[in-house]
Amino acid sequence: MQPKIALKNVSKRFGRKVVLDGVNLEVPAGKSLVVIGGSGSGKSVMLKCILGLIRPEQGQILIDGQDSLKFNSAEREKSLRKFGMLFQGSALFDSLTVWENVAFGLIQGRRMDRKEAKRIALEKLAQVGLGPEVGELSPAELSGGMQKRVALARAIAAEPEIIFFDEPTTGLDPIMADVINDLILSCVRKLGATALSITHDMASARKIADYVAMIYKGKIIWHGPVEQIDNSGNEYVDQFIHGRAEGPIKMEVLKP
Amino acid sequence: MINPLAIIGRVFLNFCAAIGRVAIFTFHSVRHVFAPPFYFRLTGKQMMTIGYFSLPVVGLTALFTGMVLALQIYLGSSRFNAENAVAWIVVLGITRELGPVLGGLMVAGRVASAMAAEIGTMRVTEQIDALTTLSTNPFKYLVVPRMIAGVITLPILILVADIIGVMGGYLVSIHKLGFNAGTYLKNTVDFLETLDVVSGLAKAAVFGFIIALMGCYHGFNSKGGAQGVGRATTDAVVSSSILILVANYFVTEIFFAGR
Numbered sequence: 001m002q003p004k005i006a007l008k009n010v011s012k013r014f015g016r017k018v019v020l021d022g023v024n025l026e027v028p029a030g031k032s033l034v035v036i037g038g039s040g041s042g043k044s045v046m047l048k049c050i051l052g053l054i055r056p057e058q059g060q061i062l063i064d065g066q067d068s069l070k071f072n073s074a075e076r077e078k079s080l081r082k083f084g085m086l087f088q089g090s091a092l093f094d095s096l097t098v099w100e101n102v103a104f105g106l107i108q109g110r111r112m113d114r115k116e117a118k119r120i121a122l123e124k125l126a127q128v129g130l131g132p133e134v135g136e137l138s139p140a141e142l143s144g145g146m147q148k149r150v151a152l153a154r155a156i157a158a159e160p161e162i163i164f165f166d167e168p169t170t171g172l173d174p175i176m177a178d179v180i181n182d183l184i185l186s187c188v189r190k191l192g193a194t195a196l197s198i199t200h201d202m203a204s205a206r207k208i209a210d211y212v213a214m215i216y217k218g219k220i221i222w223h224g225p226v227e228q229i230d231n232s233g234n235e236y237v238d239q240f241i242h243g244r245a246e247g248p249i250k251m252e253v254l255k256p
Numbered sequence: 257m258i259n260p261l262a263i264i265g266r267v268f269l270n271f272c273a274a275i276g277r278v279a280i281f282t283f284h285s286v287r288h289v290f291a292p293p294f295y296f297r298l299t300g301k302q303m304m305t306i307g308y309f310s311l312p313v314v315g316l317t318a319l320f321t322g323m324v325l326a327l328q329i330y331l332g333s334s335r336f337n338a339e340n341a342v343a344w345i346v347v348l349g350i351t352r353e354l355g356p357v358l359g360g361l362m363v364a365g366r367v368a369s370a371m372a373a374e375i376g377t378m379r380v381t382e383q384i385d386a387l388t389t390l391s392t393n394p395f396k397y398l399v400v401p402r403m404i405a406g407v408i409t410l411p412i413l414i415l416v417a418d419i420i421g422v423m424g425g426y427l428v429s430i431h432k433l434g435f436n437a438g439t440y441l442k443n444t445v446d447f448l449e450t451l452d453v454v455s456g457l458a459k460a461a462v463f464g465f466i467i468a469l470m471g472c473y474h475g476f477n478s479k480g481g482a483q484g485v486g487r488a489t490t491d492a493v494v495s496s497s498i499l500i501l502v503a504n505y506f507v508t509e510i511f512f513a514g515r
Contacts, residue, residue, distance in 0.1 A: 109391030
């Protein structure tokens with residue numbers, strides 16, 4: 001079966017720093033893949049390459065079998081309609097109200113009537129547990145957890161085929177993090193979407209993943225079903241999932 | 257050992273690269289002006305921000321400039337008994353030069369910095385990336401409305417500033433210097449040509465373009481958090497101010513050559 005997203009030998013460098021070093025990865029349609037890895041390992045750059053926000057120097061990025069690096073701007077715009085994304089810092093537009101944020105892609109991207117878009121926005125806000133009164137607030141008036149929920153509602157508003165989650169639980173308390181994980185699961189299942197997430201949070205990864213891949217120094221060093229992560233046989237994965245300071249992964253920290 | 261030639265070469269190459277980046281940004285921005293979708297509502301909002309909300313500061317600048325100009329010209333012209341020149345030098349000075357240039361610089365300080373700060377914050381908080389993922393072209397949504405608003409609004413703003421500036425000169429001339437009101441107004445109108453006003457307004461349109469371009473460019477390319485946004489804001493004001501002064505000479509020369 002053709003994967004929904006496939007990366008073939010994707011490389012990207014910034015100056016002399018190699019961030020992605022021949023990444024190969026496939027995300028099956030309708031499944032949830034979580035990419036784990038330390039800070040600076042290339043996770044966010046990989047997501048941005050798939051979205052076309054950053055152009056890799058080498059390799060192929062296939063969306064439904066089509067090489068997205070060869071898209072012209074109209075094709076790229078059309079392809080982006082398949083995607084929804086929840087950003088790490090929520091990235092809500094602070095000049096707009098909450099409902100306008102959720103409806104943004106419908107009104108600006110799809111030219112939907114504002115009234116109809118507002119109805120859908122309030123429906124999506126309800127889906128993430130927020131009442132219609134929240135819709136009239138500005139993002140600055142919300143807590144971090146509520147902002148994440150609004151960002152999730154915005155990501156699913158246009159019912160995308162593919163949803164990206166960039167560190168969805170970072171900065172949240174464990175209970176709110178679990179609430180967000182539950183919402184991600186229910187939203188993705190309801191839409192039947194393909195999900196690609198990046199996270200440091202192993203509890204989150206275990207909960208939302210069908211498959212897990214680990215990226216280290218710009219390469220995918222392990223890839224398998226989430227059930228096998230505890231028996232991966234990979235010492236890098238073992239060190240990461242148990243959060244041990246000692247092991248093959250050396251942090252670049254100057255010792256006193 | 258530091259090689260001075262290498263330093264000069266590096267600075268020159270960085271300067272050329274910066275010009276190239278601005279040129280590409282300008283090309284993309286102008287190209288998107290003519291392609292749908294058009295964001296009329298956002299353009300209207302930007303026109304209010306650039307024009308209406310800048311009116312107090314530009315109006316005050318023009319008023320006091322006109323008043324000071326009248327005093328200075330009176331002092332200078334009285335040395336060779338040419339006090340009657342005050343009216344027409346004030347009106348020419350304000351409409352052709354001081355209105356657009358000082359108004360443009362004041363708007364650069366107020367608007368270019370605000371644009372750079374707003375767009376820069378959107379850049380560092382990934383809001384611009386979010387726009388792209390929501391099928392919205394950031395150039396069309398953020399840059400084009402500001403550019404159109406800048407080019408349309410600045411001439412209107414400067415026209416109002418011209419009137420206020422001339423009025424400042426009139427008030428000082430009548431109430432402090434003892435000119436006859438009717439004669440002063442007659443001198444003002446008789447010596448003013450359409451081209452004087454048009455050249456000033458053409459300058460204002462160019463300055464509006466420069467202000468919006470620099471505000472958006474530096475905001476769009478800001479990085480590194482709060483410090484990066486602060487740097488973008490400063491760069492936007494400095495570069496737009498310098499470009500206004502440079503463009504002022506070239507636009508003046510175009511009108512000068514046309515006479």
